[in-house]
Amino acid sequence: MLQATFAGVKNLLIGMGVTFRNMLSKPVTLQYPEVKRTMPTRYRGRHFLNRDEDGLERCVGCSLCSINCPVGCIHVVAAENDPENPVSKGERYAEVYEINLLRCIYCGYCEEACPVDAVVLREHYELADYDRDNYIMEKQDLLVYPEPNEFRVNVLGNTERVNK
Amino acid sequence: MSDVTLTIDGKTVTVPKGTKVVDAAKQVEVDIPVFCYHEKIGPLGCCRMCLVEVEKMPKLMTACTMDVAPDMVVKTVGDKVEKAQKGVLEFTLLNHPLDCPVCDKGGECPLQDNTFKYGPPDTRMEFHRANNVKAAPLSPVITIDRERCIACQRCTAYSERIEQDRGLVMLNRGFHNEVNTFNNEPYDNRFSGNVIDICPVGALTNTDFRFKARTWDLENHDTLCANCGCNCNITLGTRLNEFMRIEARPNDAVDDGWICDKGRWGHHFMESKNKITAARENSVGKTEPTSFPNFPINAPAEQAAEKVIEIFKNIAEEHGPESIGFLGSPYATNEEGYLYQKLFRLLGTNNIDHKSYQDTPGLPIRHFDVEEIENSNIVLLIACDPTEELPILDLRIKKAVSRCGTKLLSLNDQDTALDKYAELKVKYKVGSEASAVDALAEGLARELGESIDFSSDLGPTGISDEDMKSLVEAVRSSMKICVVYNPAALSGDTSLRVKRLLSVIARIPTIECGAIPAAPATNAVGAVDMGLLPDFYPGGVPVSDSEKVKELWGENAPTKPGLSASEMIAKAKSGDLKALWIHRSNPVVDFPGGEQVVEALKNLDLLVVHDMLETETTQLAKIVLPSNGPGFDEGTTTNIGGRVQARRKALEANSIDDWKLIQVMLKKLGDESSYSRVAKVLNEISQKVPGYQEINSRFVGKQGCNREQVAGEEVSPGNVESAASSNGKLQLRVATYLFAHDKILDASSKLAYHFKPSSAFLNESDAGKIGVSNGDRVSISGNGTEMEAEVTIDNRCMEGGVVVPRISDEQGVNGLGNPDGSPAWVDIKKA
């Protein structure tokens, strides 16, 4: 009887051991949306269009992203640059650049295909919305390029937004 | 020619002697990379890309310049060849900029493809690439990027061998070598655009298409050019239902791989703002016809058409079927023409026509394909100026003369650009073509020993006896002759006389002969074949042959000859014709008569115009119906060589297709045939139209097929009437100018730089009599109208005539002509 009780307590302690261990360890879940997760730098989230050092658009409207896209969610219409007022370096730029984020599968092939490193997939994953129309990203939406590492890990090991 | 057997990469191939190794390799699917070689231009040996190893030859050889030889053993792979290919490509790419993402050629670039396949993985070049001029205009429609040029000389060879005017050349030497024109002048001629297609890199690009789309974004539609009777094959690239560009689609039987600039840049009318998009009623004309129901505003075209055809039926019942008429279009497809003539013959009238000149279906001799020009040893041009009327025919004739040993004879009333290729040029006086043609026929008949008297008279033609004799001799001694004549440029019944001449030629036993009726309009041959004529049913069945007509077209088919276009206009003026339907035609500008035509059309009770663009005639119409036109429509057209080809839909239109619209009207009139697709109309054509038995959509395919001979009637034109006294007046010859400023090429056209001011070409002696010199402004008056022109004295025509090219719609040169189509006399005074 005593022996059985002892064994039961022992087993209980073994079981609770897992619980106690986890009580003291860092939590896996986060208090989203107050706390946000830092994504790995190579995470493929929302698309952005880069600018170069002079502030010109990098995209030359070559459409390689759109032809490489396995789901056909990118639409590019190019136009000729005005040499006086160039939008991008080189002879042409993308007059229209649209990505349908609903259709996108975030495979990153567009980034892979881009010869001028213009289109990139960043760590932004908060893409929920109430309106389907908002998922058609136009050029002005894509050119709003955020600071890298918008989120950081605080002393408590939780993520928070960097204050600008 | 004897055949040669050789081995290429272990594969045995037998080809005709004289074939280049490159072409022989193609036959056994061995790929030899090239830049400078083009099968239509011929060998150059400039780019060195095609180096191959030939057994028993010490060095690598260029496959594009080397003729095949018996038992030759060619190796296109192996270390030696691969090293050479890598080396050549490394050199070619030394200064070639890496702007493929920006380049319009990207995606269809032989340099990209060859580099990918044979090239070195990267360059050993450590220095800066040479900088050169980027994106300079070579002409208003071609952009040249000198950095991208690899100096393969394809374009300059094209200019030398195909266009044969050497407008584009290589200037300077060595490193400074560049493709350019004389003194940096724009490179513009009728065929300049082809250099864009043949450039193996992105050096020569289409300014109009520049950066509009990447090539892989385009939807390419294999269709036909709609600008002249050659019906060249084109690829029409669209993106998201928008027109992007046009490229040549090689078809040896039609265009030999080239298209003219009007074909390449002259299709912007498809997106013109003058396009008629909806049916409408104009508030013009006399009081409304009694039977006029309320025309629904903004009704779809098919509803409007249903109503209008009912009115036509009522008018035909009220005033008899002779009181309605139909003016068809030589620009529409065969299907549209066929259905329209069916519709109006169902209404009981034969008042159907499509032209202002005389012409009949069929030929007394073989209808030659355009390709036959190359293996004829004589080509006889009658009143034909292919350079302006049918540009690709011009290239074909140049090719035949310079490469195939064909001799060119020209019988014309004006000088043309092709004259310098002519072996013999016989010029007759303007307006005397009937006598000239008769004299030639009579001369040939006499040689045959036939005692035929056409009572021809060389007197009024101004041709010397000698010239006529040598022309007769040249024709008689030919082995194979191809007569190319332009019925639209022949006044009165001369086209019938040409047919009589053809039947005389056919009787010469030693000659293989054929003819090409080369009217400039897109589907002039098809319109005649489809029976858009007052006296012929489709396939050249004369209306008088009531037995056959009844057999083919039913008991009620009208068998009384109808009115021709000019007669209809005369009857409209006198009030006998009550209602007229015009399909894609602009008689106010294009028919002789001008003001008289306007008056006549205004006098109609009901004028319906079914057209694609707003014209002077649509302004006069009571009802305007939208037609979609080239790019939007589908069907077949028959080119000058009798080849039936498919014009395919490239863009989706908002309004109903023309053939469907006519079908709606046919149904309204109680016709039982129903066509689910346009191919079904073609099926019916093949059943009902003699000559088209073999034609069906599968057979037509992408390359088209020749129709059978359409039967021709024996013609017997009367004697030439003696011309009216001149009284110091001059005979008018309206010449064609390819880039006329009309509805097709409007002011916003890319080819607007070709537009010319109005000019009159005079003979020295006439100019002396009138007292004008080069550059003077003159007023030309005739038939109650007047127009201005600038004088050029260059003896383009003989004394007593004046050549006025039709350069725009506003110019109104056709207004000087007589409405009945007889030769016009004009007065010229210094303005």
Added chain:
Amino acid sequence: MQEYKFTEEQEKEISRILAKYPVKTSALLPLLTLVQRADRVVSPEAMVAISKKLDVSPAYVQSVMSFYTMYHTEKVGKYMILFCINISCQLNGCDKLLEHTARKLNIKVGETTSDEKFTLHREECLAACTEAPMMRVNDTYYGNLTEQRIDQILESLD
């Protein structure tokens, strides 16, 4: 563009040249030489005139003309000095002599003096290595050059 007129003598010379060739186009180089000698330049107007004589396109005339370095699109001086700069001459100090000549004429290499008397050009081998350094003035070769000799030559030309 103005019309270019050949003088009567030139016309005679042209018909003499044309008679020599079975194919008209072959007379292109002699005609260009004729014009270059007379005008010391081949102007676009002259090219058009030649193209009309030979029934070829003006572009073709320009293409041939621009290939050869001895036809000039800018007017050259009365005396065309061609300085050989190839290996034999270079070893014998042609660079210095060229510099001397340029300084003496007060022009840069490739330029013409303001009085249109001298034009100075570099030339790859003139095929007279035995007399290096050497130069050519119009049709005359001058070998074994020294600075003094160049001065003498230039003064003797007027």
